[in-house]
Amino acid sequence: MEKLALLSVSDKGGLVEFATALVRQHGYRLLSTGGTAKLLATAGLPVTEVGQHTGFPEMMDGRVKTLHPKIHGGLLARRDQPAHLAAAVAHGIALIDLVVVNLYPFEQTVARPGVHFEEAIENIDIGGPSMLRSAAKNHESVTVVCDPSDYATVLAALPVPAALGVLRRQLALKVFQRTGAYDTAIARYLEAQADGPDLAAMGGFPAKLSFSWKKAQSLRYGENPHQQAALYGTFHEHFRQLQGKELSYNNILDITAAVWLIGEFERPTVAILKHTNPCGVASADTLEAAWELAYATDRQAPFGGIIVVNRTLDGALAEVIKEIFTEVIIAPRFSDEALAIFAKKKNLRLMIASEGMGADALQEIRSVVGGVLVQDRDRTLGDMAKFKVVTQRPPTPEEWAGMMFGWRVGKHVKSNAIVYCRGERTLGVGAGQMARVDSSRIAVWKAGEAKLDLRGSVVASEALFPFADGLIAAADAGATAAIQPGGSVRDDEVIAAADARGLAMVFTGIRHFRH
Numbered sequence: 001m002e003k004l005a006l007l008s009v010s011d012k013g014g015l016v017e018f019a020t021a022l023v024r025q026h027g028y029r030l031l032s033t034g035g036t037a038k039l040l041a042t043a044g045l046p047v048t049e050v051g052q053h054t055g056f057p058e059m060m061d062g063r064v065k066t067l068h069p070k071i072h073g074g075l076l077a078r079r080d081q082p083a084h085l086a087a088a089v090a091h092g093i094a095l096i097d098l099v100v101v102n103l104y105p106f107e108q109t110v111a112r113p114g115v116h117f118e119e120a121i122e123n124i125d126i127g128g129p130s131m132l133r134s135a136a137k138n139h140e141s142v143t144v145v146c147d148p149s150d151y152a153t154v155l156a157a158l159p160v161p162a163a164l165g166v167l168r169r170q171l172a173l174k175v176f177q178r179t180g181a182y183d184t185a186i187a188r189y190l191e192a193q194a195d196g197p198d199l200a201a202m203g204g205f206p207a208k209l210s211f212s213w214k215k216a217q218s219l220r221y222g223e224n225p226h227q228q229a230a231l232y233g234t235f236h237e238h239f240r241q242l243q244g245k246e247l248s249y250n251n252i253l254d255i256t257a258a259v260w261l262i263g264e265f266e267r268p269t270v271a272i273l274k275h276t277n278p279c280g281v282a283s284a285d286t287l288e289a290a291w292e293l294a295y296a297t298d299r300q301a302p303f304g305g306i307i308v309v310n311r312t313l314d315g316a317l318a319e320v321i322k323e324i325f326t327e328v329i330i331a332p333r334f335s336d337e338a339l340a341i342f343a344k345k346k347n348l349r350l351m352i353a354s355e356g357m358g359a360d361a362l363q364e365i366r367s368v369v370g371g372v373l374v375q376d377r378d379r380t381l382g383d384m385a386k387f388k389v390v391t392q393r394p395p396t397p398e399e400w401a402g403m404m405f406g407w408r409v410g411k412h413v414k415s416n417a418i419v420y421c422r423g424e425r426t427l428g429v430g431a432g433q434m435a436r437v438d439s440s441r442i443a444v445w446k447a448g449e450a451k452l453d454l455r456g457s458v459v460a461s462e463a464l465f466p467f468a469d470g471l472i473a474a475a476d477a478g479a480t481a482a483i484q485p486g487g488s489v490r491d492d493e494v495i496a497a498a499d500a501r502g503l504a505m506v507f508t509g510i511r512h513f514r515h
Helices: 015-026 034-042 050-054 069-076 082-090 106-111 117-122 127-137 148-157 161-193 197-201 249-262 287-297 315-321 336-342 397-410 436-449 469-477 491-500
Strands: 003-008 028-032 047-049 098-101 143-145 215-219 229-232 239-243 269-274 277-283 305-309 326-331 349-353 363-368 371-376 418-421 426-430 458-461 481-484 504-507
Touching: 003 015, 003 034, 003 069, 003 127, 015 028, 015 034, 015 098, 015 148, 028 034, 028 050, 034 047, 047 050, 050 069, 069 082, 069 127, 098 127, 106 117, 106 161, 127 143, 127 161, 143 148, 143 161, 148 161, 229 249, 239 336, 249 269, 249 277, 249 305, 249 326, 249 349, 269 287, 277 287, 277 397, 277 426, 287 315, 287 426, 315 336, 397 418, 397 426, 397 458, 397 481, 418 436, 418 469, 426 436, 436 458, 436 469, 458 469, 469 491, 491 504
Parallel strands: 003 028, 003 098, 028 047, 098 143, 305 326, 326 349, 458 481, 481 504
Antiparallel strands: 215 229, 239 349, 269 277, 269 305, 363 371, 418 426, 418 458
C-alpha cells in the first residue's frame, strides 16, 4: 500500500537527507509545496506538488494551498473507522501517513529591529499549524514532525511499529507545544502593537496574558535539594558561561539580582551579593579600588557569594579576589590573564553578561496561588527635582553624593532596607527585617564588625521611617544625613528628631519596597 509523506518547511536544514531516506529506504511518495517541492526536485527526488494532488491551485500569494479536504481528510481519517475509510475512498482522498512541517519564522521576524507590521502579519503561518494540528490529533496513525532535530529519531523508529507508536505520541505533544508557543508569540506581538484607550485603560497590561517559554535546561534541584526545578526562556541569550559548575536555581536568582543592581551605576563599580542582597557596593576610578571599598563593607558575607563588575575584569583584580570562595563572577568581559588565573578554580562559574548587563528587562513576574503577579520593574530613582529637604540644615554636596549612592543601592536590598554610605561606597547594609529600626541596628553592627567608622556617614531607607527610632539609631551611630521617601503620619516627629541632632534629611516622595 502506498505511503504518503507531506513535506512543507521553512527550515530546510537536513530535509533532503531525510526525504531521501523516506523514499529510498522506506518507500514513501512525497507531496510538497512551493520552495520545498523545488528543493526536493532539484535533489533528484520524485515529488508531487500539493496543487496537483488536490486539483486546486495555490492562490492569493500562497496563502491558500494546503487548506483542502484532500489534505486534511488524508490527515484526519481514522484508520480504525470503516466509515472514515469509506468516505476517503468515495471522495478520492489518499491517506497521508507522515507530515513534516515547520512554521513561518514569525518569532525571528518580529525580533528584527524596525520590522514593519505588514511583514510581521505575512509571517503568520496558517496552513502549517493547521496541518500540524490535524496530524497530531490523529497521531495513532500519522507521524508528525515539527522539529528537524527529530529526523534521525523518526527514521530509526519507522521500521519498529511499537517504537513508532510511542514516538508518535511524543511528537504530537511536541506539536501542540510548538503551535501553542507560536500562537502565544503572535498574541504577545499584537498586544505590544496595541495603541489606544483600551490598553491604556488596562494600565499597559492586556486583559489576557499568555506565556510560552522553551525549556532551557533542567536544574539539579531548586532552592533546596528536595525541590525539582528547571529553567525556561532566554536566560542563556543574556549570559555566556565560560567555566565552572552548572548553574543552580539559586545562582540564577543571584545573577539576575546582581545585573539589575550593577545596571544602576556608570562609573567602575563592584557589587558583592549574597542571597540576592548586596553586602558591599562601591564605585571608584578603577575596579581594583572599588573592590577594596566594597569588600571592606563586609568580609564575612561574601563567602559563597556573587561578584559583579561593570568593566573588563583584568588580571590585577583576579589576583586580589581569587582566594575568596565565590560561586559566580559576572563581568562584561574577562582579560586573558584573568581567565588564566580563574582557570585554576574549576568550580568557579564565570559569566559574560551581554550588553546592558540584563538591566533592560521591563517587567517582573512572580507566581502566586492561582496565578501570577506582573509588574513593571522598579527602574526609577524618582524625580530629583522634586526631592525635598525637610530639615533646618540642608545636606552638603558630599552628603548628597553619599545619599544618592545609597539610594541606588537601597532599591536592591530586601525590605526593610537600611544602607549606610560615605561617598561612593557602602559602610553597612541591613536587610529584610520586620522592623526598620532592626535593619538599622544590623547595618550598624555589620559596620562595627568591619571596623568602619559611621561618623559622618549618610543613611538611605528605601521606605519611610514610621517612627523616629530608626532615624535616632542612625544618628547615634554617627550618620549626619538621611534620605527616605517620607509620608509617615509621624513625619513631623522624625523631622524633629533629625533637627534635634543636626541631621540633614531629604524626602524623595517615592519608595522602593522589595519583597
